[in-house]
Amino acid sequence: MTRPIAVVTGASSGIGYATARRLAAEGFQVVAAARRADRLTELCAEIDGVAVTCDITSQPDVDSLAATVAGLPGTLTLLVNNAGGAIGLEEVADADVEDWRRMYDVNVLGTLRVTQALLPALLDSGAGSVVVVSSTAGLRTYEGGGGYSAAKHAQSVLAETLRLELNGRPVRVMEIDPGMVRTEEFSLVRFRGDASAAARVYEGVAEPLIAEDVADCVAWVATRPHHVNVDRLVVRPLAQAANHKVHRVP
Numbered sequence: 001m002t003r004p005i006a007v008v009t010g011a012s013s014g015i016g017y018a019t020a021r022r023l024a025a026e027g028f029q030v031v032a033a034a035r036r037a038d039r040l041t042e043l044c045a046e047i048d049g050v051a052v053t054c055d056i057t058s059q060p061d062v063d064s065l066a067a068t069v070a071g072l073p074g075t076l077t078l079l080v081n082n083a084g085g086a087i088g089l090e091e092v093a094d095a096d097v098e099d100w101r102r103m104y105d106v107n108v109l110g111t112l113r114v115t116q117a118l119l120p121a122l123l124d125s126g127a128g129s130v131v132v133v134s135s136t137a138g139l140r141t142y143e144g145g146g147g148y149s150a151a152k153h154a155q156s157v158l159a160e161t162l163r164l165e166l167n168g169r170p171v172r173v174m175e176i177d178p179g180m181v182r183t184e185e186f187s188l189v190r191f192r193g194d195a196s197a198a199a200r201v202y203e204g205v206a207e208p209l210i211a212e213d214v215a216d217c218v219a220w221v222a223t224r225p226h227h228v229n230v231d232r233l234v235v236r237p238l239a240q241a242a243n244h245k246v247h248r249v250p
């Protein structure tokens with residue numbers, strides 16, 4: 001029996017990696033897309049998935065991802081737009097325009113490119129789902145987070161607009177907004193490889209979320225009966241009551 005197909009972007013690490021593993025365990029044929037081939041190969045060997053090297057800022061790469069999916073036996077029913085990230089924590093006065101451009105390209109335009117490329121197949125399935133992994137930064141901004149938060153707000157608007165436009169058609173659009181998640185790379189990338197700056201983000205926080213916690217949320221929304229549309233699911237660790245309100249023990 002062919003398994004329903006799920007495409008996960010940013011699958012080579014963190015939330016994407018955990019989501020790919022979890023969806024495979026839920027019975028999906030996972031197409032794992034990311035820029036780095038080595039981690040994808042390892043992942044796909046484990047989960048019997050299909051690895052596609054794809055930079056979502058490249059339209060030809062996204063087109064070839066769609067062509068690969070179209071050539072697979074089985075029906076595409078789920079797209080998880082997970083690829084994204086933050087660069088820098090500079091205040092607006094000092095922000096680098098190129099950092100903001102890059103964040104917009106990956107988080108917003110990347111989601112747009114991949115969604116546009118796979119939407120026809122999702123519609124054809126008769127019961128498709130698009131999950132957008134945004135952030136609590138898409139709900140509220142914070143000092144130094146302007147570029148990332150602006151991109152995440154825009155990504156959320158994309159999701160909401162798509163939901164409006166697809167009303168009455170067989171694709172639901174659902175968004176997950178995680179707060180503090182400790183992954184191997186999110187803060188390391190944000191701080192341009194400065195491991196001690198990255199570690200300080202989680203300092204004294206008893207138990208930040210981990211990638212598997214968010215994968216659990218993705219799996220939950222994706223496995224609800226298809227008439228159930230979880231518009232937005234906000235998830236934070238117990239120690240984080242709001243973006244600025246984090247309980248830390250010395």
Ligand code: 8X3
Nearest residue numbers: 135136137178179180
């Ligand atoms: C990550 C949450 O608080 O670092 O998406 O912006 S935060």
